Amino acid sequence: MYHIGIDLGGTNIAVGIVTEEGKIVAKISVPTKAERPFEEIFSDMADCIRKLLAQTGLDEGRIGSIGIGTPGCLDTAKGMLIFAGNFKYGTLVNYRELMQKHFDVPVYIGNDANVAALAEAKVGAAKGIKNVVMVTLGTGVGGGIIIDGKIYEGHLSSAGELGHMVLVHGGEACTCGRKGCWEAYASVTALVRQTKEAMRSNPDSIMNQTPMDKVNGRTSFDAARKGDKAALEVVENYREYIADGLASLINILCPEVVVIGGGICKEGDYLLGPINEKMQKRVFGTGLLPERKMTVAQLGNDAGIIGAAFLHA
């Protein structure tokens, strides 16, 4: 049996046929055009599935389920999107019904960050591990909690908003409306803000060789590696914010493994080594309990498709 995994993003829809073992046998991507009504978006998704079936020569009867990973707040039992800022018509949309108009198979939905965590726990960086927390450092800070090999959704399918734990009481404004959320310090968006602030206060820093409007997550790291003092401080503070939040999550959830995802992980040990060191010193029972495990996500962008295909399990 195969399963369809759909990664429904605000920009693109990625659709894949996935084996029971989590291998993608074929995939395709089309623009979401998120301003459209959902009927049209789902019609495109169904077309993608039909194309993939044709391409692989698989009969529709070989598809055991369709899983959809999506941003937003969900009622997964009903297969319903409650709301999502990413889509123009993103309120109270029954994904399951929309998809079952095209295919008569079980349809499951999941929050995109949760779905990525599920993929890593099933076949990625935390393969076969039952209790996993995944944190994705990107535009925001996404999170997923896997307990006993399943997504922990909590009430109203609303658990796992790990980026919206406060790290700095009364601190920077967060997109969610609160102040001081972890996301407002540990996301790449926050790193860019911190980098720009440091550039302004340190006109001599080589970071200023980059025009303000070209600053990205790499700017401070590149300059820090060359020994730039202001950049070193930005990088060290950024590590500090990440480590402090991770230690909090471990004290709350104590998973077997914490998986870190997002493009910033390409900075490798230069970012993650010191984070791990700081984090180990701050978790409860440090020195008395074994070190906690932190690892880097392996599945990259495929995590969305693969995790969605595992939603049935």
Add this chain to the structure above:
Amino acid sequence: MYHIGIDLGGTNIAVGIVTEEGKIVAKISVPTKAERPFEEIFSDMADCIRKLLAQTGLDEGRIGSIGIGTPGCLDTAKGMLIFAGNFKYGTLVNYRELMQKHFDVPVYIGNDANVAALAEAKVGAAKGIKNVVMVTLGTGVGGGIIIDGKIYEGHLSSAGELGHMVLVHGGEACTCGRKGCWEAYASVTALVRQTKEAMRSNPDSIMNQTPMDKVNGRTSFDAARKGDKAALEVVENYREYIADGLASLINILCPEVVVIGGGICKEGDYLLGPINEKMQKRVFGTGLLPERKMTVAQLGNDAGIIGAAFLHA
């Protein structure tokens, strides 16, 4: 069938015989004398059980299990205390073996804060609710996470250290060695510190009618109720710290109910009303999702005995 619940504290040991429905039929309490070797402490526990059996006329064969709630870091699968600062000999002690020298029944152990949460979820303020987070505001901030009606222990039985989530990055020193933990702001110990600080900076405050060494969790609340400005500020900040931490926990775990415990809850709606209001405004999806439920613990000191008696379930 009955179950024995033991609440092993640093000061007292409370032992009870509990029905399947969570009713205590008899209980007894003796001093722990925590400086003693564990053999002696367990010998006293066993004597308590024998006394209760004699008192109730129950035969030993009617006892299905013995559960022990204890401070410290545990390996619950092995029935072993890893370490606890509360006991002089508190490292690597096999509670199960020690107890089974006296009674040949299954013995379960649990962290005291987790056990209290279990009691509230089984027969207390969150009776019959499957996903519950309990937060106890006391000397520290204790926590327990109940998922699917069971204690969520995480790896190394170390989950649920909710007080050791950072709320103020780089803030007040915490007993755990970190800086800025929620416990360092939301515990009654923290409230007393905040009260004393306000008394020093506001010599005109009526709080100063209380001698410094008599200040407790009620000092600021009593003065605030009389309209004392400095006290009102202490109380408002304290509510703020609690609400901000609760909103973080809800964003992470989204339980069906959050149960608040600890003596400070006697301040009632004056404390908890504004906390609930603030918290509702800060949770993710506020205004789009239903209000989250917050309630006050019902079982008081009996939660330790009752929860321990449910550890077998």
